[in-house]
Amino acid sequence: MTNVLAINQLTYKHNLKTILKDVDLTLETGKIVGLLGENGAGKTTLMRLITGSAKGSGTIAVCGDSVATHHKSHISFTEQLRGFKPNTRIDRVANFYRTVYPDFDGQRFEELITFLQIDTSLKLGALSKGMKEKVVIALTLARQAQLYLLDEPFSGIDSMSRKRIISSIIKWKPEDATMVISDHYVSEIAPILDEVVIVKDQGIYAHKPSDAIREEFGIGIEAYYESLYERGVKHD
Amino acid sequence: MKFDDKVPIYYQIKNYLYHEMMTGALKPGDKLPAVRQLAVDLTVNVNTVQRALGEMITEGILESQRGKGNFVTMDEQRITQLKEQLVMEQLERVYEQLHALNLTDEQIIASLKQYIAQRGQRDDQRVSD
Incomplete structure (x- = not known):
């Protein structure tokens, strides 16, 4: 099995504060990986380092390529569309994606739009939080990438939209591609995760196959995740 | 599911x-x-x-x-085998739990018979209601 991502001794500081320290992480192709950790643990920072939007020390190889400026061509990342004006229509945003990303597949986008029940004539400024997240997911999955990074795609959206998004992930993730989904609330996505990576104490605190956690400890992913935090509490 | x-x-x-x-x-x-x-x-x-x-x-x-x-x-035989295996797995669970309550084998059989008889009556009642 080949690796889609290999991180070696990655350290990242921001304003003299160490966010991540000596991180090693290897991900195989074809997996769905849950990136778990508290707010502020460094999940988004780690994703930005992987895409090359942030720079740290150490090496990050995506599909064997360690040149940071090449990473974005292998990676489809959920961007929050902040660069677009609120009066931009969704189909205009899709046209922009089509122009910028050669791997943007119009056919896939159409299928995703239908499945996620999105009206592309709407303007970005008029979208509810759940609808905007669905648009972001459709744009992200419409690209044929090797690595997908979904940064908290379920925060603050209703359960029906969440179910649709989860189904679209199963339906549209290319077989060989790996998908990293960050979240601090795990129970709803637990059944679709191959592995979990837990970010804590400035590093990768644990990296395990989900079914191995269930088999080894007889507990669920959420209980396991919470137990790591309880162990860290000092009783004095 | x-x-x-x-x-x-x-x-x-x-x-x-x-x-x-x-x-x-x-x-x-x-x-x-x-x-x-x-x-x-x-x-x-x-x-x-x-x-x-x-x-x-x-x-x-x-x-x-x-x-x-x-x-x-x-292979019908394989399916029959599977059914037996699934039944045995369920029985094993019940047996172990009743054993853990300090019931003897005889008591387990008696309890099961009693349960089935009662359950049968209850289900009959429900049908006649």
Whole structure:
């Protein structure tokens, strides 16, 4: 099995504060990986380092390529569309994606739009939080990438939209591609995760196959995740 | 389908498919849905479905035909065996739990008979209501 991502001794500081320290992480192709950790643990920072939007020390190889400026061509990342004006229509945003990303597949986008029940004539400024997240997911999955990074795609959206998004992930993730989904609330996505990576104490605190956690400890992913935090509490 | 997060998902997928076979929703020789379709239907990972089906193929419950898909075995004997195995697994659980309550084998049998008799009456009443 080949690796889609290999991180070696990655350290990242921001304003003299160490966010991540000596991180090693290897991900195989074809997996769905849950990136778990508290707010502020460094999940988004780690994703930005992987895409090359942030720079740290150490090496990050995506599909064997360690040149940071090449990473974005292998990676489809959920961007929050902040660069677009609120009066931009969704189909205009899709046209922009089509122009910028050669791997943007119009056919896939159409299928995703239908499945996620999105009206592309709407303007970005008029979208509810759940609808905007669905648009972001459709744009992200419409690209044929090797690595997908979904940064908290379920925060603050209703359960029906969440179910649709989860189904679209199963339906549209290319077989060989790996998908990293960050979240601090795990129970709803637990059944679709191959592995979990837990970010804590400035590093990768644990990296395990989900079914191995269930088999080894007889507990669920959420209980396991919470137990790591309880162990860290000092009783004095 | 609702999963118990404490139990390996591949194991729960196998149990789900076993039950489909026992109830006749999946008959000998039936073709299973494609792996990705099963994953979508059950809201689980494609790799996990593949692992479950792989184990069922090794067990001889499913047969994989290259390029055509996965089929329930036509071997009736194997299905009978599977049914016995599932029944034994359930009995084992009940037996162990009753044993843990310090019941002897005779007491377990007596309790089970009593339970079935009572349960039968209750179900009859419900029908006549």
